[in-house]
Amino acid sequence: MSDVILKIKRQDGPNSRPYWEEFKVPVAPKANVISLLLEIQRNPVNLQGKPTTPVIWDCNCLEEVCGACSMVINGVARQACAALVDTLSKPIVLQPLSKFPLVRDLMVDRQKMFENLKKIKAWVPIDGTYYMGPGPKVAPSVQDERYLISCCMTCGCCMEACPYVNPKSNYMGPTCMAQVKLFNAHPTGAMYKDERLDAIAGDGGIADCGNAQNCERVCPKEIPLVSIIAELNRETAFRGFNRWLKGKPKGPGLAAPG
Amino acid sequence: MKFIVVGGGLAGLMATIKIAEKGENVDLISFVHVKRSHSVCAQGGINGAVNTKGEGDSPWNHFDDTLLGGDYLANQPPVLGMCEAAPGIIYLMDRMGVPFTRTPEGNLDFRRFGGTLVHRTAFSGSTTGQQLLYALDEQVRYWETQGKVNKFEDWDYLSAVIDDNGVCRGCIAQDMKTMEIRSFQGDAVILCTGGLGAVYGKTTNSIINTGSPASSAYQQGVYYANPEMIQIHPTCIGGDDKLRLISEGVRGDGGRLWTYKDGKPWFFMEEWYPAYGNLVSRDVASRGIFKVCRELGLGLDGGDSVYLDVTHLEPDWIEKRQHGVLEIYRKFAGEEPTKVPMKVFPAMHYSMGGMWVDYNQMTNIPGLFAAGECEYQYHGANRLGANSLISCLYAGTVVGDKVMEYCKGLKKTSSDVSSKVFDAEMARQKAGMDKILKFNGPENPYVLKDEMNNYMSTYVGVVRTTKQLQDTDKKLLELMERYKKLGVYDTGGWSNRTAIFIRHLWNMFELARGIVGGSLLRKESRGAHYMPEYPNRDDENWLKTTKAKWTPSGPQFSLEDVDISLVKPRVRRYDVTKDQVIKEAAEKEAASSKEGAK
Numbered sequence: 001m002s003d004v005i006l007k008i009k010r011q012d013g014p015n016s017r018p019y020w021e022e023f024k025v026p027v028a029p030k031a032n033v034i035s036l037l038l039e040i041q042r043n044p045v046n047l048q049g050k051p052t053t054p055v056i057w058d059c060n061c062l063e064e065v066c067g068a069c070s071m072v073i074n075g076v077a078r079q080a081c082a083a084l085v086d087t088l089s090k091p092i093v094l095q096p097l098s099k100f101p102l103v104r105d106l107m108v109d110r111q112k113m114f115e116n117l118k119k120i121k122a123w124v125p126i127d128g129t130y131y132m133g134p135g136p137k138v139a140p141s142v143q144d145e146r147y148l149i150s151c152c153m154t155c156g157c158c159m160e161a162c163p164y165v166n167p168k169s170n171y172m173g174p175t176c177m178a179q180v181k182l183f184n185a186h187p188t189g190a191m192y193k194d195e196r197l198d199a200i201a202g203d204g205g206i207a208d209c210g211n212a213q214n215c216e217r218v219c220p221k222e223i224p225l226v227s228i229i230a231e232l233n234r235e236t237a238f239r240g241f242n243r244w245l246k247g248k249p250k251g252p253g254l255a256a257p258g
Numbered sequence: 259m260k261f262i263v264v265g266g267g268l269a270g271l272m273a274t275i276k277i278a279e280k281g282e283n284v285d286l287i288s289f290v291h292v293k294r295s296h297s298v299c300a301q302g303g304i305n306g307a308v309n310t311k312g313e314g315d316s317p318w319n320h321f322d323d324t325l326l327g328g329d330y331l332a333n334q335p336p337v338l339g340m341c342e343a344a345p346g347i348i349y350l351m352d353r354m355g356v357p358f359t360r361t362p363e364g365n366l367d368f369r370r371f372g373g374t375l376v377h378r379t380a381f382s383g384s385t386t387g388q389q390l391l392y393a394l395d396e397q398v399r400y401w402e403t404q405g406k407v408n409k410f411e412d413w414d415y416l417s418a419v420i421d422d423n424g425v426c427r428g429c430i431a432q433d434m435k436t437m438e439i440r441s442f443q444g445d446a447v448i449l450c451t452g453g454l455g456a457v458y459g460k461t462t463n464s465i466i467n468t469g470s471p472a473s474s475a476y477q478q479g480v481y482y483a484n485p486e487m488i489q490i491h492p493t494c495i496g497g498d499d500k501l502r503l504i505s506e507g508v509r510g511d512g513g514r515l516w517t518y519k520d521g522k523p524w525f526f527m528e529e530w531y532p533a534y535g536n537l538v539s540r541d542v543a544s545r546g547i548f549k550v551c552r553e554l555g556l557g558l559d560g561g562d563s564v565y566l567d568v569t570h571l572e573p574d575w576i577e578k579r580q581h582g583v584l585e586i587y588r589k590f591a592g593e594e595p596t597k598v599p600m601k602v603f604p605a606m607h608y609s610m611g612g613m614w615v616d617y618n619q620m621t622n623i624p625g626l627f628a629a630g631e632c633e634y635q636y637h638g639a640n641r642l643g644a645n646s647l648i649s650c651l652y653a654g655t656v657v658g659d660k661v662m663e664y665c666k667g668l669k670k671t672s673s674d675v676s677s678k679v680f681d682a683e684m685a686r687q688k689a690g691m692d693k694i695l696k697f698n699g700p701e702n703p704y705v706l707k708d709e710m711n712n713y714m715s716t717y718v719g720v721v722r723t724t725k726q727l728q729d730t731d732k733k734l735l736e737l738m739e740r741y742k743k744l745g746v747y748d749t750g751g752w753s754n755r756t757a758i759f760i761r762h763l764w765n766m767f768e769l770a771r772g773i774v775g776g777s778l779l780r781k782e783s784r785g786a787h788y789m790p791e792y793p794n795r796d797d798e799n800w801l802k803t804t805k806a807k808w809t810p811s812g813p814q815f816s817l818e819d820v821d822i823s824l825v826k827p828r829v830r831r832y833d834v835t836k837d838q839v840i841k842e843a844a845e846k847e848a849a850s851s852k853e854g855a856k
Binding site for chain 1: 275276279290291293294295296298299346349350352353354355357358359360361362363364365366382383385388389392393396397399400402403435464465466496497498499500502503578582586589590592655702704705708747748750752753755756
């Protein structure tokens with residue numbers, strides 16, 4: 001078993017000063033970054049041989065499907081569980097995502113992503129949970145397209161990589177735009193398509209995207225964010241033009257079911 | 259009325275939606291952001307006898323397969339309820355926009371799964387759990403915007419608040435950021451807190467599945483039923499941090515298990531079980547692989563793995579249907595599964611046992627309900643693949659309705675209960691945390707967990723012996739002694755995950771003793787519980803639910819009859835079809851009655 005040096009940016013709490021701490025950790029076969037952090041839990045001693053506190057980070061599923069363990073590994077935002085030690089340059093440098101409020105060490109608070117999902121009404125409205133037969137038929141091609149977007153884990157990697165997500169902007173971020181498409185492509189969801197387009201036409205919406213295209217490069221689920229955003233750009237523009245022609249439509253909108 | 263749901267997986271979110279749509283308010287407490295709950299890991303699909311393939315499938319057939327798969331240990335009426343509701347629940351999820359895989363006409367497609375001979379499993383690629391969870395997460399988010407749901411995410415459930423009459427009136431939970439411990443008032447508390455994989459360590463479970471809330475309820479007096487029934491999934495892959503599942507759906511789509519015998523591929527499951535082949539129930543498949551590797555010494559490279567092969571299938575077709583799973587294999591095993599067969603081995607996956615509940619999903623503590631993997635109701639001694647998602651969703655709908663009925667019958671609500679009752683339980687929990695923060699001994703909590711994990715994985719798995727179970731229990735007692743000498747390493751008052759882990763560690767020990775105790779008690783082999791010393795199923799003595807009652811000195815067991823009012827238990831065979839078994843039994847009966855007439 002060989003050893004690896006880990007350099008971790010730590011911070012005891014949101015108002016504390018960040019500091020770097022290094023660890024020398026034995027590497028087992030097929031180890032990932034999570035295994036290294038687990039090893040520090042078993043033996044919380046730093047490179048200088050001084051006892052320290054175990055490093056705090058977020059993780060659940062460890063198979064890249066829950067989205068919890070996002071962090072910046074050697075400068076790139078990604079899932080720690082899928083970062084195999086053998087494939088990483090050494091020493092391995094771990095930092096928390098910088099676009100979210102810090103909780104402790106490598107753990108951040110990504111609540112704002114979930115709040116954004118409320119703004120864009122990211123759900124298919126249903127009349128209730130009672131029996132109403134099957135849903136609408138969906139063409140396999142539409143399902144394929146939706147499925148890809150629906151694998152988004154709200155992990156935040158695209159937010160980290162996007163230069164337009166920053167303290168001076170309200171930009172909801174690439175993933176949020178993709179979610180608009182996810183629900184607008186569903187036959188029931190499409191009934192309220194315009195409301196979602198309006199939600200990203202204003203502040204923090206699609207106009208804030210400057211087309212840096214970093215989002216797609218870091219997306220662990222390979223969601224085609226760039227082309228989705230381009231498509232939504234056309235749709236919001238078209239919608240804006242139509243509104244200007246016809247005036248704002250009146251209707252009950254995306255009301256409460258039942 | 260006030261409702262508390264603990265846990266934001268499929269069962270918890272469904273219960274939340276059911277209550278919210280009736281206009282009531284829910285406090286939803288979850289250890290993680292609900293969108294990251296362990297339901298997200300389910301891959302292959304969800305069962306429901308929609309019968310779209312001309313196979314004559316029916317909810318009754320689903321019910322019958324589920325009972326047989328569970329070796330008849332499940333009470334039958336709730337299982338029938340689940341199977342009858344299943345097609346409607348799949349349709350409901352379809353209406354919520356789950357991107358289920360479609361047929362050319364745009365209908366739901368169905369695949370085959372283990373322990374059945376028909377296409378009964380709706381699926382969304384190979385990330386069905388993720389897709390179902392997200393659909394419910396979205397609906398709950400809608401209810402949040404309507405002010406009906408109040409989420410407490412990153413909160414740890416600590417205990418139920420039980421009044422002087424033994425009725426649950428709320429719970430205590432801790433904010434894992436600020437470390438604030440507070441009480442929640444609720445006329446009904448619904449635990450939907452999932453499984454206990456962390457007791458076994460390296461498993462397919464998420465790292466968060468410590469079973470801590472269920473253990474806490476058990477220590478407060480809730481019966482823990484059939485703890486010995488732990489599912490070992492036949493096809494998993496390795497890793498240093500955890501093991502990862504390769505879906506049964508891969509075999510449902512045509513994947514084959516094999517190893518080398520005399521230098522040639524040997525499709526052992528197909529040879530041993532001609533009728534079901536690679537799609538026998540999971541306990542049988544795991545024992546099959548165990549036999550190949552441990553008894554016959556024919557595992558790959560002499561180890562515990564065999565091949566799971568999809569290389570004969572059309573690459574684009576299998577990629578489309580199993581992309582999620584194949585990606586996991588590529589990322590974590592580093593090989594191309596459409597070109598080289600996957601190497602897989604059995605690993606701990608699911609707990610059939612759990613908190614005892616009645617047919618209304620209520621535990622023996624009035625007002626405290628449970629739904630999902632944390633309770634024992636639907637799977638008997640072995641769960642069929644793709645039945646977990648449906649059981650979680652179904653139990654969630656049942657409990658959502660039943661808590662409402664329960665609360666309407668209450669003479670006194672939680673707000674009438676003296677605040678002293680809440681304060682007392684809160685004080686007990688605060689004292690517990692204070693004690694942990696003062697631990698300054700030499701033992702490391704994560705090391706103690708590893709030691710428990712090694713014993714549980716090695717000795718309380720596919721094959722169990724009395725001697726090894728006794729050794730494991732001894733080990734657990736030793737660990738519980740060493741727990742007293744733990745060091746906390748971190749005494750901070752902000753996001754102190756080590757202190758929280760130590761609390762869970764004790765709860766895991768208590769569950770582990772229940773699992774071992776149940777295994778020692780059950781002197782037969784049934785479903786996932788296999789003891790060579792008692793190789794046969796013994797319906798006369800052991801068609802019983804084992805119920806563990808917590809005591810300070812260990813679990814105390816009692817036995818409860820299983821409700822077999824609907825189907826008479828049959829011999830469990832997967833080498834021939836069910837029809838064949840029934841026919842042979844009828845012929846045997848006819849012959850013996852002829853014999854009797856002579």
